[in-house]
Amino acid sequence: MAGNIKKHGDSADCALVAVPDNQRMSKGSLTMAWWAICSAMFWLVVSATLAMNFGTQNAIIGLLLSVVSYAAINGVIARYAIKSGLSVALFSRVLFGRNGAALATLIFFATAIYYSVFEGSVIAIAIHDYVSGLTLNQAYLLVVLYSVPLVFGSVQTWLDKLNGVLLPLYLIGLIAVVVMAVGEYGYSAAWLEMGPQSGPVSNGWWNCFTYFMGVWILMMYTWDYARFGRKEDANYHATFNFGLPFYIFTFLINGLVGIFLAATIPTQGGLSEVSVVLAIVELMGVWGLLFVWVSQTRINTANFFMAASNMQAFFSRFGLASVPYMVWAVAVGVVVYALMLLNVFSYILQALAYQSIFVVAWVAIALAHIFSPKYAQLFDGKLEYQQDRVTSFNPCGLSAWFFAAGLGIVLLNVDAGALASYSAPVTFISAFCAYWLLLGNAKRSWFIRASCC
Secondary structure, eight states: OGGGOOOSSSSGGGGGGGOOOOOOOOOOHHHHHHGGGGGGGHHHHHHHHHHHHHHHEEEHHHHHHHHHHHHHHOOOOOOOHHOOOOHHHHHHHHHHHHHHHHHHHHHHHHHHHHHHHHHHHHHHHHHHOOOTTTEEEEEEEHHHHHHHTTTTSOIIIHHHHHHHHHHHHHHHHHHHHHHHHHHHHHHGGGGGGOTTTOOOTHHHHHHHHHHGGGGHHHHHHHHHHTTBBBBBGHIIIIIITTTHHHHIIIIIHHHHHHHHHHHEEEEEEEOHHHHHHHHHHHHHHHHHHHHHHHHHHHHHHHHHHHHHHHHHHHHHIIIIITTTTHHHHHHHHHHHHHHHHTOHHHHHHHHHHHHHHHHHHHHHHHHHHHHHHHHHHHHOOOOOTTTTTTTSSSSHHHHHHHHHHHHHHHHHOOOTTTTGGGGHHHHHEEEEEEHHHHHHTHHHHHHGGGGGG
């Protein structure tokens, strides 16, 4: 099947097949492509928000725990994705069957579209604020019109080069905004003492840590990027590119800067990505706008690419496998623009809360599958993922997935104050254990069609 990958222009069509060795990327290229994820106003704002709600010390503890857990899990995922060359969509066939896998792919591309809407809106609002003659809807359209062509190429073609150029600009901008904030407002250690007016929150660190479980979609992003890594570079990617250094910068350094800026720069209204962006543009002028554009464009190359490639994989299930990746990239742009115009952000946030539970369960099941020796014993070390061989619905993965996700959603809704913070951890543990037990008693016929047994 590897030989069916189309060349440049449709190179991203490898979403439908395992990435062969001759399509793998060098260490530097894959690093530059992946590190697009590290630059987003979201990482600054979410840390600042947690510090305001739970205290700076609790936020920092939560960030540190998230750095360690993300690095550990993504190290395992990166090694397996590199070894197999499979995408999330293809690997999900192994776990859930060809029809069951469609749900995983749907959740993936829908979530990536939601994040494209959020991050794209941040750029649009910054442009609209700075260029008074441009309406907000026109700014939305402008952002979509330049974002879609950026992902016409794939990870292997030029996303690495684009983000390699933009990364130094982001780093310079991050330093510059801190220096200018100190120059304009002075330095105060008050940012280290941020917290709710009501006083310390018990188990605040736990709330901060579990909040970051809500963005475990990054584990899926890791999988779909890591599969392009060369097998001889697996240690590098597991320990550095997708490991501690990446999350120290993405979560901890960005988070500390976000907390400092929130305590230093006055913002109008409540703290949000938009209020922080507008404050930065007001502080730095056109250079602030450039910084916002660089940060949000980098993250949105990843969002748009993941949305388009997984939309392609999803609809290939319905007889549209011949439709090239470029068409799906345009389709993503149309959907993103429509959602921006509809202003459905509150509904998107609610959807993301539920989808994150399914994502956490997916990650747990994937890890259980990787660690368990049972599947390798059943199939002599071979991965059965071809659409014409796998079953329609795999009772092993689907039972564990829906059981754990259902449990998590119940906890999410029973008592938002006391139990909601346990929904993601309980989902993870129950999904891992359920799949491990079911896999231990699995039959070959659960995974592949009877005619293939």
